[in-house]
Amino acid sequence: MGNIQEGQTGFFRKMGLIILGSVLAAALAGCKDQNDKPAASPATPSSNVTASQSSKDVSEQAQEKGDSAMNPVTANESPSDTQEHSQHPAVKGVSYLGEWEISKDLPSNISALSDEEITDYIGTKLVYHEDRSDFNGEQLRNPVYSIQSQTRDEFEEGYKVNLDDWSLKGDSIQEIQVYKDQGKTQEWDEYAGTTYLIDGKLVISIEGQFFELKKVDPDSQPPTVKADRIKAGSKLSGLTVKEVTKNEDGTVSQITFSDHITVEGSYELAETEEGLAYQLTPDTAYKKMLPVLDEAMASDPIIVLISGDSQHKEEKGHAKLTISNYSIALAQISRSAELVKLIKD
Structure with a gap:
């Protein structure tokens, strides 16, 4: 009996050791599994952002997209270039950089200009370049351009106009402002200091009167005469040189072309030393049809002499005029011609 009890006691001791060993092995295996797993990564900022912060971020992103849509970067610029330099991108596919001229007046309800003043502004030149802005000869060096957006309702209410009267559509207007300084605190105080892009058209306000601008095609520049090389019979821009008049010292004083030329433009009746004439612009x-001494002469009017028996003596207007004997006077730096026919619009 004593032997049986001793045997049983030894058996239970062995079983206890086996069970204890199994538990320890399992515990060690569990620790190994935990140690083999990668440590949990710390929470990312986005995981700790509150709902209100997320909404703010989305709003800021939308604002940034809105700004870039209003100031799109041109093909040859990087976004950083646009931010560091004066902003001069295309706006909705229309680049406002270049040379422009006032092409026509638009219906305006608060204009302070007379009909005569409105007519005088037609043809006025505007220049927007990276290094300069120019309005009718008044220049600003190193301008800074800024673009802001406003709604159609804001624009119409502010200026008491109706875009339907201008045959323009669109619900958003881009205002292009020209500044004198990088800090954009000093606005250029010429009329060309502010223009508006509406439905792909650039417009300007002068004393409350709106005008539409037309971009000047670089290819429309007239041919320049080289006076020391030209001679009778020469061809220039499709015209034939009829006569080259020279001074006593042999220098050229006047060049006259023989062909009839039909030119469209604005004219005004005037008394000149040679007699009654139209000043034709x-x-x-x-x-580009009319040769000139230099580019500046292209903006000067042509003195079109009217014969005594001519029936066309209206004071001013816009028409097609057929002229002859188109001449360039080098001494007076002027142009003249003789009226053949006037065709009203």
Whole structure:
């Protein structure tokens, strides 16, 4: 009996050791599994952002997208270039950089200009370049451009106009402001200091009177005469040189062309030393037809002499004029011609 009890006691001791060993092995295995797993990564900022912060971020992103849509970067610029330099991108596919001229007046309800003053502004030149802005000869060096957006309702209410009267559509207007300084605190105080892009058209306000601008085609620049090389019979821009008049010292004083030329533009009756004449300012499309001494002469009017028996003596207007004996006077730096026919619009 004593032997049986001793045997049983030894058996239970062995079983206890086996069970204890199994428990320890399982515990060690569990620790190994935990140690083999990668440590949990710390919470990312996004996981700790509150709902209100998420909404703010989305709002800021939308605002940034809105700004970039209003100031799109041109193909040859990086976003950083646009931010560091004066902003001059295209706005909705229309680049406002370049040379422009006032092409027509638009219906305006608060205009302070007379009809005569409105007519005088037609053809006025505007220049927007990276290094300068120019309005009718008044220049600003190193301008800074800024673009802001406003709704159609805001624009119409502010200026008491109706875009339907201008045959323009769209619910958003881009205002292009020209500044004198990088801090954008000093606005350029010329009329061309502010323009508006509406439905792909650039417009300007002068004393409450709106005008539409037309971009000047670089290819429309007129041919330049080289006076020391030209001679009778020469061809220039499709015209034939009829006569080259020279001074006693042999320098050229006047060049006259023989062909009849039909030119469209604005004209005004005037008394000159040679007699009654029209001061004709050709439209841009017709300027390239007429040779000049230099580019500046292209903007000067042509003195079109009217014969005594001419029936066309209206004071001013816009028409097609057929002229002859188109001449360039080098001493007076002027142009003249003789009226053949006037065709009213």
